[in-house]
Amino acid sequence: MNETPRLVQVRQRVLKQNDVAARALRDRFHDRGTYVVSLVSSPGSGKTAFLESTLGALRSRYRAAALVGDLATDNDAKRLARSGVPVKQIITGTVCHLEARMVEDAFEEWRDEPLDFLFVENVGNLVCPATFDLGEALRLILFSVTEGEDKPRKYPTIFHTSDVAVITKIDLAAAVEFDAGAAHRDIQAVRPGMEMLSVSSKTGQGMDDWIASLIARREAAFAL
Amino acid sequence: MHELSIALSMLDVVAEEAERQGGGRVVAIHMKLGPLSGVVKQALISAYELAREGTGMETAELLVEDVPIVAFCGLCGGLKPIASMVELVCPDCGEPTPEIINGRELEVVGLEISES
Numbered sequence: 001m002n003e004t005p006r007l008v009q010v011r012q013r014v015l016k017q018n019d020v021a022a023r024a025l026r027d028r029f030h031d032r033g034t035y036v037v038s039l040v041s042s043p044g045s046g047k048t049a050f051l052e053s054t055l056g057a058l059r060s061r062y063r064a065a066a067l068v069g070d071l072a073t074d075n076d077a078k079r080l081a082r083s084g085v086p087v088k089q090i091i092t093g094t095v096c097h098l099e100a101r102m103v104e105d106a107f108e109e110w111r112d113e114p115l116d117f118l119f120v121e122n123v124g125n126l127v128c129p130a131t132f133d134l135g136e137a138l139r140l141i142l143f144s145v146t147e148g149e150d151k152p153r154k155y156p157t158i159f160h161t162s163d164v165a166v167i168t169k170i171d172l173a174a175a176v177e178f179d180a181g182a183a184h185r186d187i188q189a190v191r192p193g194m195e196m197l198s199v200s201s202k203t204g205q206g207m208d209d210w211i212a213s214l215i216a217r218r219e220a221a222f223a224l
Numbered sequence: 225m226h227e228l229s230i231a232l233s234m235l236d237v238v239a240e241e242a243e244r245q246g247g248g249r250v251v252a253i254h255m256k257l258g259p260l261s262g263v264v265k266q267a268l269i270s271a272y273e274l275a276r277e278g279t280g281m282e283t284a285e286l287l288v289e290d291v292p293i294v295a296f297c298g299l300c301g302g303l304k305p306i307a308s309m310v311e312l313v314c315p316d317c318g319e320p321t322p323e324i325i326n327g328r329e330l331e332v333v334g335l336e337i338s339e340s
Contacts, residue, residue, distance in 0.1 A: 005252070005336040008245045014234045014255065014330045097226050128226035130262035131330070153310045157262035160309075160324075189311050192320030 021100035025135030034115045035218040041142035043124030046168040048076045049201040055083040057211045062116040067106050069098045069123045097128035126155040144169040145178035152186040164195045171200040227271035250284040254334035258291040258327040293327030
């Protein structure tokens with residue numbers, strides 16, 4: 001038997017299912033007036049502290065909630081729950097990233113809650129989350145001054161899929177001799193034109209500007 | 225190791241597409257992969273070899289074509305090949321090139337299907 005196989009041309013995104021789920025989520029959140037922000041970073045970059053400060057600043061004027069992805073523990077969710085907003089854990093088991101379906105499932109319980117902001121904290125990982133759209137309106141990539149300036153060059157793909165680079169723990173910059181100029185240059189080399197912020201969740205430095213820009217983005221997204 | 229999730233998703237896409245093409249045994253999967261997709265070719269191939277077990281796709285070979293990064297340079301007004309994913313600048317004039325045309329691909333582009 002020597003039959004030649006036929007070749008069929010296809011053009012399908014490998015992650016079609018995730019893309020379809022993400023698009024449906026994005027439409028749904030948009031219709032409800034919920035502005036969705038996801039956060040990616042390596043473990044220990046201060047993602048949870050940044051989110052705590054952000055939730056604290058928003059809660060008096062806005063309805064906010066957070067979904068937190070973690071491999072096994074609910075420590076981060078417990079910490080965030082102290083800020084007084086609804087928080088839900090997504091335990092991913094051995095999965096190193098969140099996918100749109102996980103966000104959809106976790107959000108189900110809140111389907112009728114009116115929310116102005118939803119934050120989605122991804123699993124601490126700078127590689128795997130890059131490939132998966134979660135239906136968010138804005139993706140932040142955070143890295144701390146203690147991790148060094150060269151994060152953008154080491155993990156360019158995560159910078160490519162993010163909208164804003166947030167340098168955290170800026171209050172420690174002098175102590176660790178963080179070269180802000182080099183960090184900014186590297187971010188711009190990897191992703192020309194990328195918006196950059198420097199913040200300290202501890203001292204509050206840069207947080208007012210971040211909150212103001214976040215509120216402005218939501219207003220622009222929903223033409224308020 | 226997100227490549228396993230990706231390999232499983234690819235198998236779903238391939239099965240659906242093969243069905244739409246009238247069925248048959250898939251003997252080869254052709255895909256395009258860009259460096260900005262966040263997926264490592266060798267890891268994807270290894271993950272695929274694990275993921276295909278028990279799916280009826282055991283004999284389907286995965287053939288991955290690397291797609292180079294191409295960006296639009298506003299200053300030169302043309303499409304330019306970009307040598308490094310950590311230095312998105314025009315190779316001719318040095319202008320930063322945020323507008324990526326190719327390099328993000330993670331796509332199935334062809335299937336070889338045998339009737340037997």
